[in-house]
Amino acid sequence: MNDSCSSASKLLEKYFDQEATDKERLLVESHLQDCLACRGALTSMEDMRTLIKVPVEEAVREEDFPWVWQKIEREIRSHEKLTRWQSLRPWLDVFPLFKKKVWIPAVATVVVLLFITGQIIFRKTPSYPDSSVVEYLESPTYNVMVYQTEQPKVTVIWLFEGPEEEASPS
Amino acid sequence: MKRVCTFITFFSILFLFFTSVAFGQVHTRLRVIRASNVGSSVDPSLRDVHQELGSLFSFTSYRLLRDEPLNLSPNHPVSISAREGKINLETTLVGLHRGVAEVRIRVAREGKEILNTQVRLSPGRTVLIGGPRLQEGVIIYALSARF
Numbered sequence: 001m002n003d004s005c006s007s008a009s010k011l012l013e014k015y016f017d018q019e020a021t022d023k024e025r026l027l028v029e030s031h032l033q034d035c036l037a038c039r040g041a042l043t044s045m046e047d048m049r050t051l052i053k054v055p056v057e058e059a060v061r062e063e064d065f066p067w068v069w070q071k072i073e074r075e076i077r078s079h080e081k082l083t084r085w086q087s088l089r090p091w092l093d094v095f096p097l098f099k100k101k102v103w104i105p106a107v108a109t110v111v112v113l114l115f116i117t118g119q120i121i122f123r124k125t126p127s128y129p130d131s132s133v134v135e136y137l138e139s140p141t142y143n144v145m146v147y148q149t150e151q152p153k154v155t156v157i158w159l160f161e162g163p164e165e166e167a168s169p170s
Numbered sequence: 171m172k173r174v175c176t177f178i179t180f181f182s183i184l185f186l187f188f189t190s191v192a193f194g195q196v197h198t199r200l201r202v203i204r205a206s207n208v209g210s211s212v213d214p215s216l217r218d219v220h221q222e223l224g225s226l227f228s229f230t231s232y233r234l235l236r237d238e239p240l241n242l243s244p245n246h247p248v249s250i251s252a253r254e255g256k257i258n259l260e261t262t263l264v265g266l267h268r269g270v271a272e273v274r275i276r277v278a279r280e281g282k283e284i285l286n287t288q289v290r291l292s293p294g295r296t297v298l299i300g301g302p303r304l305q306e307g308v309i310i311y312a313l314s315a316r317f
Contacts, residue, residue, distance in 0.1 A: 132290065133289050133290050133291075133295065134287060134288075134289050134290075135272065135287075135288040135290060136287060136288050137285075137287040138285070138286040138287065139284055139285045140283070140284070141282075141284055142284055142285065142301065147226065149222070152218070152294075153292070153294050153295040154222050154295075154296045154298060155289065155295065155296070155297045155298065156222070156226065156297075156298045156300070157285070157287060157289075157297065157298065157299045157300075158226075158300055158301045159277075159284065159285060159299075159300070159301030160301060161301070161302075161303065
């Protein structure tokens, strides 16, 4: 390899990649006309490119890029940290009321309703002693006996018809 | 769509909860019994009644005529008749406070009221109302709380 060959071979790759300037291109082309070794080197480069290009193009053709992109987007979303409000927002959008930004009065109404309901449910009621099972008792024609036990919890209300009553206390 | 369904289910459960609290039912059991001195058989399901009344009255036979669950709703009277409708018992739930049901009981014989009372039924409590004649014995009502 002579000196001109040495300087041209440095530009050969640039020429092959079509990155050489006009001056460099003319220099390489004039050299290639006379140099068999450099022509051989250029041919080798072209063969190598052909060898790589075919399988790469096939792989690109077969690859489903939209699907890959969807997968990447999903991964990004899953790694994104949502604030509490951001995670709550889609739920609030279910109701048209929330979209109109009337949720503050709505929440206030619910609180008032809960307060009123709570007053009804948990209002203080008189606690009855277990001994007063019978609140009142009226019988215009019978004599009435009330008998009560706690174990078991039984209250007996017995009506006596009079002297002819068969059932009498033992 | 999934979110809408979740919301509807959630509010339905809330609605059912509040309505059941507001309009609570009371589950009771009413047994109609005839006690007499004819025979000496005691129905197995009446052993508790026999045990309780045995120390008070000398009946030798206890026969179960009816055994019914009564679901009492506020201010809705429920009537049970015996002896072809000659004796009638009417129960009405008038109040429910902290697990104690206030039940008004009216007993009428041939349309004439013979007893008007109001009792407080707590869980496990049984109220026995007896005395009116029924054939050769007496009729006993056993009202038990089941809530």
